[in-house]
Amino acid sequence: MSAARLFDWLQLGALACLGCLATGRALALYCRGVRVLVADRQRSPAEMARDLLLVICLLLWVYETVASAWPLPVHAVPWLDVVLVDAVAVKAAGAAVLVAAIAVYGLAVRAMGNSWRMGIDRRTPGALVTGGVFACTRNPIYLSLELFGLGTFLVLGRLTFLAIAPLVAVLLDDQIRREERFLAEVYGEPYREYCARVGRYVTLPFGRRGRGRAS
Numbered sequence: 501m502s503a504a505r506l507f508d509w510l511q512l513g514a515l516a517c518l519g520c521l522a523t524g525r526a527l528a529l530y531c532r533g534v535r536v537l538v539a540d541r542q543r544s545p546a547e548m549a550r551d552l553l554l555v556i557c558l559l560l561w562v563y564e565t566v567a568s569a570w571p572l573p574v575h576a577v578p579w580l581d582v583v584l585v586d587a588v589a590v591k592a593a594g595a596a597v598l599v600a601a602i603a604v605y606g607l608a609v610r611a612m613g614n615s616w617r618m619g620i621d622r623r624t625p626g627a628l629v630t631g632g633v634f635a636c637t638r639n640p641i642y643l644s645l646e647l648f649g650l651g652t653f654l655v656l657g658r659l660t661f662l663a664i665a666p667l668v669a670v671l672l673d674d675q676i677r678r679e680e681r682f683l684a685e686v687y688g689e690p691y692r693e694y695c696a697r698v699g700r701y702v703t704l705p706f707g708r709r710g711r712g713r714a715s
Contacts, residue, residue: 507591508569511655514598515565518605518648525609525616532614540620547678554671557664561649564664568656577660585657594654601647607633608640620682628687630694638680638698642672676700 526536543551560576567575575581609616611633615626633640646669653661680700683691697703 503588504586504591507595507655508571510595511565511569511598511652514595514602514648514651515562517602521602521606521609526618529614529616534614535621535624536616536618538617538619538621540622542622547674550671550674554668554675557668557671561652561661561664561668564658564660565652565656568658568660575660577663580658580660580663582659583657584659584662585654590657591655594651594656597647597651597654601644601651604633604637604640604647605644608644611640620679622682625682625686628683628691628694630698635698636703638695638700639676642676643701646672 529536540547563576564581566572568581611631612626612629615629617626637643649661649665649668653665680695684695
């Protein structure tokens with residue numbers, strides 16, 4: 501097996517691992533009576549449109565990942581199926597980023613416990629989680645998705661992923677800010693104090709006390 505093919509299979513394995521983590525945890529919570537997949541009925545039409553666009557982009561990302569790594573004969577955006585990076589060292593760096601992304605995702609889901617939701621749950625939001633990986637980043641799941649996207653680009657090296665990434669990053673950031681506004685409303689001062697300590701994406705080594713706020 502060639503090195504390039506080995507990295508293709510690693511990419512598929514990482515995608516499957518991420519999917520299994522999410523599906524397995526969702527099923528476990530569902531069996532406990534916890535609604536994981538929720539829809540925020542207070543979204544504006546513009547917010548619903550952005551959420552739909554995000555879902556489309558993520559599905560496109562998943563399909564193009566499989567189409568590039570399997571490979572499949574049909575690409576959703578064939579004019580973007582151009583290899584930009586093909587060096588083994590870059591692929592190895594991408595593999596390391598993928599492993600880090602899966603680790604962050606797994607730690608986040610574990611730390612959230614019964615509070616994990618896909619969407620804003622205004623009826624039963626669960627307890628505020630600030631420990632574990634949440635002591636280093638306020639949004640480890642979103643951070644893991646962005647790391648996973650970076651790792652995918654480095655491993656597969658396609659223009660497709662580089663083209664989609666900025667839009668996905670903007671849409672994820674919009675979702676993060678909406679969720680943070682909601683959390684500030686629900687948990688009040690404890691959440692604002694948490695925001696002052698921990699960064700939206702990462703907490704710098706010299707700390708953030710007194711510098712942050714809920715947005």
